[in-house]
Amino acid sequence: MTTDISSIIATRERVLERLRTALIRQLRLHQTVDELDPDTPLFGSGLGLDSLDAVEIVVCLEQEFGIRLGDDAPSAARMRTLNTIANLVLAAQDGAK
Amino acid sequence: MIAAEALRMSAAVGRADHVAAVRITGGGAFNVLNRLSPRELFVRDGQILHTLLLREDARPLADLYVCADDEDFILLAEGLSGPALAEHVRAHAGANQIDVIDLTRDHAMISLDGPYAWEVFAELAGPEVIGLPYMSFFHGDGMTSFRVGKTGEYGYCLMVPRERVSSLYATLLDRGAAFDVAEADLAALDQCALENWFFNVRREGATDASPVELQLQWRVSYKRTFIGSEALARRRAEATRRLLMCVSSRELVMGAPVTHDGHTIGTIVNAGFSHTRGDWVATALVDRAYSHAGIAAYTSGDSPLRTLAAPALNNRSLYVNAQKHSYHTRHEAKFPPLVLPETLCGSPTER
Numbered sequence: 001m002t003t004d005i006s007s008i009i010a011t012r013e014r015v016l017e018r019l020r021t022a023l024i025r026q027l028r029l030h031q032t033v034d035e036l037d038p039d040t041p042l043f044g045s046g047l048g049l050d051s052l053d054a055v056e057i058v059v060c061l062e063q064e065f066g067i068r069l070g071d072d073a074p075s076a077a078r079m080r081t082l083n084t085i086a087n088l089v090l091a092a093q094d095g096a097k
Numbered sequence: 098m099i100a101a102e103a104l105r106m107s108a109a110v111g112r113a114d115h116v117a118a119v120r121i122t123g124g125g126a127f128n129v130l131n132r133l134s135p136r137e138l139f140v141r142d143g144q145i146l147h148t149l150l151l152r153e154d155a156r157p158l159a160d161l162y163v164c165a166d167d168e169d170f171i172l173l174a175e176g177l178s179g180p181a182l183a184e185h186v187r188a189h190a191g192a193n194q195i196d197v198i199d200l201t202r203d204h205a206m207i208s209l210d211g212p213y214a215w216e217v218f219a220e221l222a223g224p225e226v227i228g229l230p231y232m233s234f235f236h237g238d239g240m241t242s243f244r245v246g247k248t249g250e251y252g253y254c255l256m257v258p259r260e261r262v263s264s265l266y267a268t269l270l271d272r273g274a275a276f277d278v279a280e281a282d283l284a285a286l287d288q289c290a291l292e293n294w295f296f297n298v299r300r301e302g303a304t305d306a307s308p309v310e311l312q313l314q315w316r317v318s319y320k321r322t323f324i325g326s327e328a329l330a331r332r333r334a335e336a337t338r339r340l341l342m343c344v345s346s347r348e349l350v351m352g353a354p355v356t357h358d359g360h361t362i363g364t365i366v367n368a369g370f371s372h373t374r375g376d377w378v379a380t381a382l383v384d385r386a387y388s389h390a391g392i393a394a395y396t397s398g399d400s401p402l403r404t405l406a407a408p409a410l411n412n413r414s415l416y417v418n419a420q421k422h423s424y425h426t427r428h429e430a431k432f433p434p435l436v437l438p439e440t441l442c443g444s445p446t447e448r
Contacts, residue, residue: 001386002358002394009389035319037312038390039294039342039407044231045147046315076415077437083390083406090391 015086015093022064023082026056038083046081054079061085067092101372103279104248104289105413105435107424108211110269111281112262113254115299116208117179118200121170121186125193130163130170133189133324135308135317140165145232145245149316150174150185151325155307155332158185160298162245164234171200171234173243173254176298189324205262208286209269210252212413213276213424218242218253220272221265227419240265248286249293250414276424288369292378294342294407300351300367301340306382307332312340338363339388341381342407344371347400349379355402357395362387365397371409374436378409411437 001009020033027049029036040046043054057079061067067089069075078088103109121130131138133150140146142165150159159176174182179201186197209218219227222238229235234243239261246252257265270278290297301311308317309332317329341363343349348370355363363383371378377400387395390406416432 005357005387005392005394008392009387012389012391031314035314037314037339039312039340040315041294077411077433080408081406087390087406 012086012090015089016082018064019082019085019089022060023057026060027053036082038086039081042079042081057085061088065089065092098277098279099372100279100281100285101288103277104211104250104281104285105373105410106212107277107279108209108214108217108251108273109279109281109285110217110266110273111208111210111283111286112266113206113208113286115175115283116206116254117172117174117177117182118204118206118256119172119174119179119183119186120166120198120200121172121195122168122198123193123195125190125195126168126170128193129186129190129195130172131323132191133186134161134163135321135323135325135329136315137318137321138163142167143233143235145234145243147232147245147316149308149313150177151308151323151329153325153328155325155328156305157296157298157302157308157311157313160296160302162243164243166234171241173245176302200256203259204256205259207255207257207262207266207269208246208252208281209255210246210248210281210286210289211250211278212417213427214246214251214253215419216424217269217273217276217278221269247293247295247297248289249295249408249410249412250289251417288371291367291369291380292371292373292409293412294380294409297367301380304366304382306338306340306366307336309333309336310338310340310382337385338382339385340366341383341388342390342405342409343379343381343395343402344374344405344409345377345379345397345400345402347377349377349397349400349402351379353397355381355383355395355397357387362395373410410435 020036042049134148136148146163148161149157152158159174162173164171179199183197183199229244241256243254349368351368353365354361363381365379365381368379390404393403395402
């Protein structure tokens with residue numbers, strides 16, 4: 001694995017790990033960290049979260065990562081999976097550099 | 098309008114002969130299904146649970162909806178024929194008293210999918226169907242209407258007596274003409290499923306992968322005993338690959354290796370050209386160390402890959418609201434694009 005790739009992967013893995021832990025706590029999910037696959041749908045099918053859970057995720061992002069969701073992208077698209085939320089976090093961290 | 102465009106912009110109707118249906122009756126029905134479903138069988142009357150049927154070695158046998166119908170259950174499955182599904186259930190009944198009826202003998206399935214499918218369906222069945230929640234169903238108008246789909250858009254599966262299926266299909270096309278409804282075959286539906294990261298039992302399910310590798314752990318519970326649970330526990334500990342979504346401007350081929358820096362790290366297991374995106378979309382089983390979104394350093398043959406956070410589309414159905422939108426006034430609404438900039442939906446860290 002090249003250094004570039006390993007750095008990108010390590011960064012995403014760290015974000016995903018924090019997200020999983022935070023969401024299990026915030027949403028009282030019964031899954032363990034390794035049972036939450038990165039591309040599992042969060043709403044509708046998949047984990048079956050609802051609009052109240054979406055608010056909890058917004059709160060979680062603010063508390064855990066200091067990220068406030070702006071209006072620059074449709075929120076429905078940003079919180080479809082752990083990986084799409086990780087994209088948000090990574091983009092915010094990239095922007096803060 | 099071609100099927101791919103109709104499925105993403107209006108609605109499309111199709112014969113869903115790939116969906117098998119059986120009804121299970123009798124006092125032992127719950128016990129049998131509880132043994133077959135790897136997911137906790139928590140489903141209320143009129144609701145649908147999305148689960149799987151597994152083989153003993155934990156490979157998926159069928160993609161399964163369990164529908165609680167009063168004291169009975171209706172199963173909708175892809176991956177098995179009606180007779181094979183019925184036989185599978187009977188073979189695992191043990192001492193439980195059940196009766197299994199193959200509904201596909203006398204019924205056929207019609208699919209209706211698209212961001213305005215609800216509006217087309219309301220033309221047929223009345224405005225009350227607009228409020229039918231996702232993953233629920235009802236009997237009425239001589240058919241059973243399941244609010245399910247695997248396209249990422251509003252979707253319905255209509256189970257109709259065989260003698261009525263041709264006339265209903267024709268009626269849907271006739272009423273749907275005002276909504277630019279097109280006909281969608283299985284290939285078009287499979288492409289939509291691929292773009293939206295729905296498990297396809299005929300593609301990803303044709304590999305030797307388990308739900309752990311297929312990112313389907315939300316459909317299993319490790320605390321329960323079911324057909325395949327022992328193997329699943331073992332394979333969970335040994336899993337070395339994970340399914341990953343990727344795109345390319347060049348053709349991607351099922352079965353082709355995924356490589357990085359000259360080393361094979363995975364295999365393409367499902368692929369197709371996306372008319373909506375304008376590029377090739379694929380899923381690949383990739384070594385877990387490499388199986389992450391946001392990387393533009395892999396290749397498959399001569400095709401450069403970019404890995405994505407699934408799904409690959411920003412579906413119109415996320416934004417179409419039956420309370421305020423209509424296909425006929427769609428141009429007055431301002432919807433986000435179907436493909437978002439990758440900093441919002443795809444790969445912010447790619448180089």
